[in-house]
Amino acid sequence: MDIKNKYVTIKTNINGAPKESNFEIKVENVSFIIESEDVVVKNLFVSIDPYQINRMKSQSSSQGTISFATAITPGESIDSYGVGRVLFSHRPDFKKGDLVAGLLTWGEYSIVKEGSLLNKLDPIMGFPLSYHVGVLGFSGLTAYGGFFQVCKPKPGEKVFVSAASGSVGHLVGQYAKLLGCYVVGSAGSQEKVNFLKERLGFDDAFNYKQETDLKSALKRCFPQGIDVYFDNVGGRMLEAAVANMNSFGRVAVCGVISEYTNATTRAAPEMLDIIYKRITIKGFLAADFMNVYAEFLSKTVEYLKSGKLKTIEDVSLGVESIPSAFIGLFNGENIGKKIVKVADE
């Protein structure tokens, strides 16, 4: 059986900030064997995440040694979390028409190999399908697991979230408010700051681009110090947060977008602070939190239904929009979860 698939790929490895010219849209004819265990999925929504840039770097670059991030080969399709509908399957666990969520591709169709992440999706919840790419998918699990499992927050603690209007940050801040924490977020525009304070109920927020000294900004927002820092940006912000941290403070390192496209931007927090204040800095991946997945899903669905949790999506349309959607992440163009809608249901 043959299908014509339009997909996004990189022309060469990307070591700095991504540009339109780094990407191309290719069309391929995919043949597959009827008897195979592959599941062919028509992609509906795909997730656009900053971490993908780390997979696009050349292995000889200084950051290319991160062998844990599976490299993307120029010319080949790029896998990504997404939601789709089964177009063809011989496997008993998936049949044509099933809604699925899992590791799809930045393209019109995905051929999902046996053993690769793919789950049938139960759409009974009455939420938009796109929620399963964001708030009910890995972005949500990252926020929930990273905040509750890594930060181990207590009600009343002071929580700082950077990139707070992003896919993960906007959820972390709300989870923290629901727990009873004092929450401040940083973002890159006045619009985002207003959004955090007025729409999402953050106690405070600031535009880091307007601050000459991040340490002073955090001191102003946290006169009693920071207990928990959920880090999405790294670099100078991480240094400033450590400087303002209280004893036994915790830093959960979810992402370091300020360092992804510039290997010379490297956080060098004051180690004396880390020692004397007994600070913990811990990296994590959402995949580590499968043990709390059921809890995450039930609580998050409950919060969404009751209106206690809001999620914001920033949706572009069509495979052709994927490169600009991705590039926009590094320019702070999105508010909330960035998603590309590939096709109507």
Place this chain on the structure above:
Amino acid sequence: MDIKNKYVTIKTNINGAPKESNFEIKVENVSFIIESEDVVVKNLFVSIDPYQINRMKSQSSSQGTISFATAITPGESIDSYGVGRVLFSHRPDFKKGDLVAGLLTWGEYSIVKEGSLLNKLDPIMGFPLSYHVGVLGFSGLTAYGGFFQVCKPKPGEKVFVSAASGSVGHLVGQYAKLLGCYVVGSAGSQEKVNFLKERLGFDDAFNYKQETDLKSALKRCFPQGIDVYFDNVGGRMLEAAVANMNSFGRVAVCGVISEYTNATTRAAPEMLDIIYKRITIKGFLAADFMNVYAEFLSKTVEYLKSGKLKTIEDVSLGVESIPSAFIGLFNGENIGKKIVKVADE
């Protein structure tokens, strides 16, 4: 009652590497009231520790904001852990002639205020008194608590210790060997490397001054990666250790001697490693481990008596030797625990 006390002080704050000219030996006549609750102690052994440099910095220096380290005022006496004998006390819990361990001073006598750390010492163990300043004092507790409580090691794990021939490092490596770990240490001379391998049973050791690339050195010593890094130095060594760390690796930050005297030497570990490998970096202080003090003491005494644990002391004589003993720490002059013997018993 009056005593004439010779003691060490700093002339001014010290922001770089300490020099002899930064210190002076002063003699004071101390009067104290017979009825007071002060305990007058004749100092026998005092501990010489690198962290004291952080208390000598001016508060306006970039590292001077570490308000958690109580500042030392130029001209005044410098408190330090030590062992001594009670010369005078009105308190029921201490009487003349009692051996004590606690917060004494870099001088001939200490006037210990009520509420300050002071414990009667039980010398029945048959160990040299100096052991209570080192292996059975805070150096030992730092090594034991930092390794077992912060690193949470498992038998068979690969453990790296920097400044491995120092007061804490030489104990950490042996605790790790006793647990059944593979242990490699770094030190600053071939003599120290030999000492670690031949005297203390480290599996391997290297002289960091002979290495052009610390990452390569650690890759050579840890072909299977590092699970636990007990950090005494910070800076480039911490970066190299993180680069060679396995998934779920742990870094216990005990000290960062390479950063103490040079605020521009700052560790900037690759955050992508920290995220993808889910590394934890955690600072700590020995004072956090009082809950395991009894366990530490009984195990360490048992190991020492059975010869399974060796401790090395590097002892200088007399109050006048304190400045050079302290300065020597930053030049790598000591092997093992640096102690100054102030007086004979």
